[in-house]
Amino acid sequence: MDKRGNLLDVRQLRVIFHTYRGLIKALNGVDLWMDKQERLGIVGETGCGKSVTAQAMMRLIEEPGKITEGEVWFENRDLLKLSEDEMTKIRGREISMIFQEPKSSLNPVFKSGFQIKETLLNAKKATPANAEEEVEKILGYVGMDASRVKNMYPHELSGGMAQRVMIAMALATQPKLLIADEPTSALDVTIQAQILELLSDLTQKMGNAVMMITHDMGIVAEFCDRVVVMYAGNAVEVAPTKELFQNPIHPYTQGLLRAVPRVGRPGELKAIPGTVPDLVDPPEGCRFHPRCDYAFDQCKNVLPPLLEISAHHYVSCYLCQKDGCPSAKKAGEEPW
Amino acid sequence: MNIWKYLIKRILLMALVLFGVACIVFFIAHVIPADPVGAILGGNAPPEKIDKLRAQLGYDRPLIEQFFSFLKGAVVGDFGVSIKTNNPVMTDIGIYFPATIELALVAIIISIVLGVFLGILSAVHRNKMVDNFSRVFSILGVSMPVFWIGLILILIFYYKLDWLPGGGRINFFLDPPQRITGMYLFDSLFTGNWEVFRDALLHILLPAFVLGYNSTASIARITRSSMLEVLGQEYIRTAKAKGLKKRLVIYRHALRNALIPTITIIGLVFGGLLEGAVLTETVFSWPGLGRYITAGLLSLDYPAVMGGTIYIAFIYSLANLAVDFLYALLDPRMRT
Numbered sequence: 158m159d160k161r162g163n164l165l166d167v168r169q170l171r172v173i174f175h176t177y178r179g180l181i182k183a184l185n186g187v188d189l190w191m192d193k194q195e196r197l198g199i200v201g202e203t204g205c206g207k208s209v210t211a212q213a214m215m216r217l218i219e220e221p222g223k224i225t226e227g228e229v230w231f232e233n234r235d236l237l238k239l240s241e242d243e244m245t246k247i248r249g250r251e252i253s254m255i256f257q258e259p260k261s262s263l264n265p266v267f268k269s270g271f272q273i274k275e276t277l278l279n280a281k282k283a284t285p286a287n288a289e290e291e292v293e294k295i296l297g298y299v300g301m302d303a304s305r306v307k308n309m310y311p312h313e314l315s316g317g318m319a320q321r322v323m324i325a326m327a328l329a330t331q332p333k334l335l336i337a338d339e340p341t342s343a344l345d346v347t348i349q350a351q352i353l354e355l356l357s358d359l360t361q362k363m364g365n366a367v368m369m370i371t372h373d374m375g376i377v378a379e380f381c382d383r384v385v386v387m388y389a390g391n392a393v394e395v396a397p398t399k400e401l402f403q404n405p406i407h408p409y410t411q412g413l414l415r416a417v418p419r420v421g422r423p424g425e426l427k428a429i430p431g432t433v434p435d436l437v438d439p440p441e442g443c444r445f446h447p448r449c450d451y452a453f454d455q456c457k458n459v460l461p462p463l464l465e466i467s468a469h470h471y472v473s474c475y476l477c478q479k480d481g482c483p484s485a486k487k488a489g490e491e492p493w
Numbered sequence: 494m495n496i497w498k499y500l501i502k503r504i505l506l507m508a509l510v511l512f513g514v515a516c517i518v519f520f521i522a523h524v525i526p527a528d529p530v531g532a533i534l535g536g537n538a539p540p541e542k543i544d545k546l547r548a549q550l551g552y553d554r555p556l557i558e559q560f561f562s563f564l565k566g567a568v569v570g571d572f573g574v575s576i577k578t579n580n581p582v583m584t585d586i587g588i589y590f591p592a593t594i595e596l597a598l599v600a601i602i603i604s605i606v607l608g609v610f611l612g613i614l615s616a617v618h619r620n621k622m623v624d625n626f627s628r629v630f631s632i633l634g635v636s637m638p639v640f641w642i643g644l645i646l647i648l649i650f651y652y653k654l655d656w657l658p659g660g661g662r663i664n665f666f667l668d669p670p671q672r673i674t675g676m677y678l679f680d681s682l683f684t685g686n687w688e689v690f691r692d693a694l695l696h697i698l699l700p701a702f703v704l705g706y707n708s709t710a711s712i713a714r715i716t717r718s719s720m721l722e723v724l725g726q727e728y729i730r731t732a733k734a735k736g737l738k739k740r741l742v743i744y745r746h747a748l749r750n751a752l753i754p755t756i757t758i759i760g761l762v763f764g765g766l767l768e769g770a771v772l773t774e775t776v777f778s779w780p781g782l783g784r785y786i787t788a789g790l791l792s793l794d795y796p797a798v799m800g801g802t803i804y805i806a807f808i809y810s811l812a813n814l815a816v817d818f819l820y821a822l823l824d825p826r827m828r829t
Contacts, residue, residue, distance in 0.1 A: 215734060217730060217733055217734060220619075241739075245736050245737070245738055246736065247736070248733065248734055248735065248736035249734065249735040249736025249737075250736055253734070253735075254731075254734040256727060256730070256731065258727055261726065261727045261728065262727045262728055262730070262731045263728055263731065264728040264731070264732065264746050264750070265728070265750065265824070265825070265826060266749050266750055266823065266824060266825060267746075275735070275737070276735045276736075279735065279736055279737055279741075280736060310825040310826070312825070312826050323731075326735070
């Protein structure tokens with residue numbers, strides 16, 4: 158099988174959640190891939206399956222959730238086929254994660270230094286003898302006063318400091334892939350920029366690939382090499398960042414970009430009509446079709462495949478296959 | 494460090510609580526419309542004899558004066574002389590209390606070990622067989638009356654199976670161990686008297702289990718629910734994403750947080766144990782403080798009742814002081 162990325166290749170990932178309301182079809186065959194040292198952005202609205210994708214890749218989906226189908230190729234292993242023991246050796250060592258709420262993501266009863274040390278020892282990246290030293294070194298990398306911070310409990314840290322500790326913990330083991338699940342959403346704007354810069358510097362120096370999950374187009378533009386746009390459990394458009402901003406093709410991506418406020422263009426903000434579909438009973442075919450201005454019969458029946466329509470630009474939309482992707486131009490609007 | 498300040502604050506609060514208990518106990522004892530002097534001398538005693546005894550016992554003094562002399566005595570542990578046994582109340586407590594505290598300690602140990610274990614098992618295997626079993630076990634524990642379980646267990650294990658003795662602290666034909674603490678288990682252990690130790694252990698098993706069953710159930714239920722809550726926290730996801738083994742995630746990261754509410758319950762049920770001992774001691778003919786106080790109450794032996802009650806309140810406060818200390822030890826957020 159040919160791999161689309163030399164680090165990660167996720168194929169047709171499907172995740173469901175059993176709830177009292179019924180079966181939630183959270184991921185509807187997600188496809189995404191990454192090269193080594195690449196920075197991939199995953200964008201989409203709340204509930205579109207960004208975080209579920211990341212958690213499914215790490216096999217952290219808990220009851221009542223279940224991965225029903227798909228492959229997650231990480232280098233040469235399908236993570237979904239590994240035993241739980243083998244998987245614990247991937248987590249934290251090869252793939253690390255940081256989260257949206259740094260303060261509640263740290264265990265309140267342990268000192269931050271201990272939590273980093275524990276990670277190092279668990280991944281065998283330090284020995285009990287030099288662990289303390291390593292912790293201080295790593296805390297230094299993330300720009301903190303190591304001797305003070307390592308003895309502090311999470312409730313004594315500010316949000317920004319806690320996220321730095323999380324980053325220190327995640328990168329301490331030199332993982333090949335760092336998954337950052339909305340790492341700045343819960344922080345003050347000024348701190349957001351610092352954290353983003355820190356992430357950028359460190360991962361560049363250490364050569365980690367980064368999967369940046371966010372709903373902030375600004376972060377995507379600034380940080381990512383390539384972007385996956387997700388909608389209701391599907392990857393609908395995949396393109397290099399610049400290409401995506403200049404030439405968005407999927408009607409949802411276009412809507413998403415038009416909904417971002419920009420300086421110097423007042424009054425142009427446009428919302429996408431309708432709301433995110435209920436995933437207990439999602440629309441047949443393309444899940445975006447009820448909100449799409451261009452939908453036709455085919456869209457309502459079968460989910461369009463994700464096809465490469467120009468170099469490195471993939472779209473899951475029948476419009477492109479019909480008349481060579483003119484949807485943006487057809488509408489007669491400048492996309493961005 | 495802050496923890497000392499915290500503890501001193503708790504000790505002062507404890508003194509305040511004990512003062513409150515002393516007030517309540519004293520005034521309730523004097524509000525009860527019964528006359529101890531009459532009870533001692535009988536209904537046909539001549540008035541001058543009654544006055545003499547009343548003066549001798551100090552009941553002719555103004556109430557407030559009696560209260561202050563009672564308080565003064567209580568501070569140094571002098572609760573006066575028992576009307577019934579003619580011993581200083583403190584001496585009687587010294588005789589009867591070790592049996593009660595031994596029973597309560599064994600009961601609390603059984604219920605902590607069993608309760609916490611069942612609670613964890615229940616939470617980790619939620620809605621599986623183990624969970625259902627432990628939930629039924631818990632419901633039975635909180636809903637069955639102590640004396641009834643006691644009688645049923647005596648019927649099964651003593652009368653039918655003859656595996657365990659039916660009552661008392663020790664076999665009639667054995668000499669109690671040399672008195673060091675008054676607790677047979679400890680004393681026989683210290684003196685290396687294995688035969689007595691074994692016999693005392695067999696005697697204490699049933700009453701301790703009966704006494705502890707109710708608290709086992711409470712502890713199991715609280716541990717289950719707090720464990721379930723903690724297992725859903727974000728720092729548990731972090732611990733898993735770090736690549737820690739399930740065992741470490743549960744026993745290091747989750748349990749320490751989940752134990753905080755459990756500790757509160759342990760402090761509270763310990764009071765219940767001392768109180769429930771009255772019934773258990775009666776069913777199992779266990780010569781403890783509970784029976785001493787009940788007997789005192791029936792014969793209007795006020796010094797014995799007040800002294801015994803305050804002593805138990807004191808022990809209860811000590812247990813809760815230990816709980817507060819454990820709190821601070823477990824949860825760094827409490828130390829401020």
